[in-house]
Amino acid sequence: MTTAAPTGNTVSDPPGHSPKEKAAKQRNPRFDVRERPELLLVPAVFVVLILVWEFVIPLFVDDYVLPVPSRIVDSLGQQLTDPLFWGHLEVTLRESLIGFVIGVGTAILLGTAISQVRLVEKTLMPYVVAFQTVPKVALAPLFVVWFGFGLTSKIVMAAVISFFPMLINVIEGLKAADADRIQMLTVFGASKLQVFRMVRLPSAMPFIFAGLDIGIVFAILGAVVGEFIGAKEGLGYLLLQTNYNFDIAGMFAVLVVLSVLGLLAHFLIRFAQRKIAFWAEESRVIAA
Amino acid sequence: MSLRAPGRQTSPATTAETDTDAWIRVAGLDKTYKARRSEPTVALQGIDLSVRRGEFVSVVGPSGCGKTTMLKILAGLVSRTAGDVQIAGNDVNGPLPEIGMVFQAATLLPWRTVRQNVMVPAEVQGLDKERYGTRADELLEMVGLGEFADSYPYELSGGMQQRAGICRALVHDPAVLLMDEPFGALDAMTREYMNVELLRIWQQSGKTIVLVTHSIPEAVFLSDRVVVLSARPGRIAEIVDVELDRPRELSVMASDRAGVYVDRIRRHFNATSVID
Numbered sequence: 069m070t071t072a073a074p075t076g077n078t079v080s081d082p083p084g085h086s087p088k089e090k091a092a093k094q095r096n097p098r099f100d101v102r103e104r105p106e107l108l109l110v111p112a113v114f115v116v117l118i119l120v121w122e123f124v125i126p127l128f129v130d131d132y133v134l135p136v137p138s139r140i141v142d143s144l145g146q147q148l149t150d151p152l153f154w155g156h157l158e159v160t161l162r163e164s165l166i167g168f169v170i171g172v173g174t175a176i177l178l179g180t181a182i183s184q185v186r187l188v189e190k191t192l193m194p195y196v197v198a199f200q201t202v203p204k205v206a207l208a209p210l211f212v213v214w215f216g217f218g219l220t221s222k223i224v225m226a227a228v229i230s231f232f233p234m235l236i237n238v239i240e241g242l243k244a245a246d247a248d249r250i251q252m253l254t255v256f257g258a259s260k261l262q263v264f265r266m267v268r269l270p271s272a273m274p275f276i277f278a279g280l281d282i283g284i285v286f287a288i289l290g291a292v293v294g295e296f297i298g299a300k301e302g303l304g305y306l307l308l309q310t311n312y313n314f315d316i317a318g319m320f321a322v323l324v325v326l327s328v329l330g331l332l333a334h335f336l337i338r339f340a341q342r343k344i345a346f347w348a349e350e351s352r353v354i355a356a
Numbered sequence: 357m358s359l360r361a362p363g364r365q366t367s368p369a370t371t372a373e374t375d376t377d378a379w380i381r382v383a384g385l386d387k388t389y390k391a392r393r394s395e396p397t398v399a400l401q402g403i404d405l406s407v408r409r410g411e412f413v414s415v416v417g418p419s420g421c422g423k424t425t426m427l428k429i430l431a432g433l434v435s436r437t438a439g440d441v442q443i444a445g446n447d448v449n450g451p452l453p454e455i456g457m458v459f460q461a462a463t464l465l466p467w468r469t470v471r472q473n474v475m476v477p478a479e480v481q482g483l484d485k486e487r488y489g490t491r492a493d494e495l496l497e498m499v500g501l502g503e504f505a506d507s508y509p510y511e512l513s514g515g516m517q518q519r520a521g522i523c524r525a526l527v528h529d530p531a532v533l534l535m536d537e538p539f540g541a542l543d544a545m546t547r548e549y550m551n552v553e554l555l556r557i558w559q560q561s562g563k564t565i566v567l568v569t570h571s572i573p574e575a576v577f578l579s580d581r582v583v584v585l586s587a588r589p590g591r592i593a594e595i596v597d598v599e600l601d602r603p604r605e606l607s608v609m610a611s612d613r614a615g616v617y618v619d620r621i622r623r624h625f626n627a628t629s630v631i632d
Binding site for chain 2: 255262
């Protein structure tokens with residue numbers, strides 16, 4: 069990863085220790101319900117939905133088609149105590165993470181080349197646009213044929229699907245640098261490389277993090293889709309198994325696990341963003 | 357670092373001014389912008405100007421007269437169509453390390469502390485970190501930002517940011533300080549305060565300053581000489597010697613003598629077009 073912002077030494081020492089800010093901290097607006105009513109409303113909606121699902125829906129829908137939340141929690145409990153389940157989880161995690169690192173790493177290298185070298189941009193951009201329009205999920209059967217039922221085909225799937233959002237964000241981010249800032253560095257005699265390191269790369273950080281955020285969720289998606297097509301292990305495989313057995317509660321349990329996985333990954337990246345790109349002027353998200 | 361562009365062969369200047377000791381020497385400067393589909397635009401024509409070492413010169417003129425273009429040519433950011441430009445004995449064919457520049461916006465990098473921002477020129481030019489770090493601290497102390505050295509730009513007011521921008525322009529001890537409407541974005545009170553500050557900084561540092569401004573009173577208050585440019589194509593309409601005593605205080609602007617200078621410069625604009 070090229071997250072080595074030139075301000076590395078300041079990362080461990082985030083701003084917010086000025087006298088001005090201390091005064092603002094007297095009543096922390098981050099957790100003040102009067103300032104942010106959504107802090108109450110979001111959990112309230114959740115509770116209402118669960119209650120309706122638990123007590124109202126069963127009056128109209130059979131339990132084996134749409135199991136009530138309490139049954140899903142039971143099923144989830146069973147899964148979480150089963151060592152086999154943890155094996156599936158580990159496989160999917162491994163596929164997603166390796167694929168993510170490969171996809172995102174390639175995107176950063178290629179995106180840098182495209183944004184900095186005009187000839188590379190002119191030559192490769194038509195291909196990027198063409199491949200971007202291909203529905204990547206539809207490639208999964210092909211990858212299984214090429215790379216087999218093992219981990220490799222899922223890693224390739226995760227890499228390909230997390231590659232494009234990252235690529236677009238890197239290209240846009242490296243071009244988003246403020247012209248005045250570049251001019252300022254130029255007046256003081258900065259070389260192209262210095263301009264890149266001191267302005268372009270830090271300016272791209274919010275974009276790069278947006279790409280990482282989308283990329284990690286897409287990587288999990290890619291791994292699961294790959295497992296749908298052909299696999300002997302993984303959460304996608306488990307999802308299909310429960311489906312064949314008409315274990316709908318079991319399916320929901322796996323879905324909950326997948327959602328939590330995605331959420332955890334998202335918050336991890338947001339956390340890293342706040343630490344590394346702490347100044348964050350704007351983070352325009354570019355979805356693929 | 358080879359920031360200095362290879363020396364260009366220059367013909368002997370056919371300039372009206374023969375001051376060979378000039379710290380900044382502009383002779384026969386023309387700038388024409390060529391457009392693909394329309395007539396070329398003449399931005400500057402026949403500019404001759406010599407600035408002594410340690411002098412404070414302002415450039416005023418109606419909007420679009422090319423005063424910012426002139427400053428950017430001095431900074432080596434914009435190429436010239438004809439003429440010679442020398443700063444501290446160097447031909448200007450690109451950014452020179454002898455230049456310090458202050459911009460319309462402070463243009464601080466938000467991911468750097470104030471001190472790290474001030475250090476940018478020293479870092480770019482590969483100067484000794486420790487020595488120039490001490491200098492950065494001294495400069496920040498001089499403009500009253502000593503305790504904000506480790507703050508981030510967003511924690512500073514506009515006037516404080518611009519003061520940090522001035523420190524940045526001075527940190528590598530440049531021969532010349534170029535200022536492009538540095539106080540235009542500030543409110544009137546802050547602006548007056550910054551003018552007084554700038555005079556103090558100028559007197560302490562002994563730098564040669566070329567300041568582009570919209571404000572005629574500001575130019576009169578600060579400068580030894582005020583260069584008045586005409587509307588496009590920008591030519592020198594008059595160079596006004598401001599003979600007000602130094603050190604100056606804001607109260608000098610209420611005097612008749614200052615008023616005479618302001619009126620004299622303003623008359624150029626009334627004759628041609630409205631100043632913005």
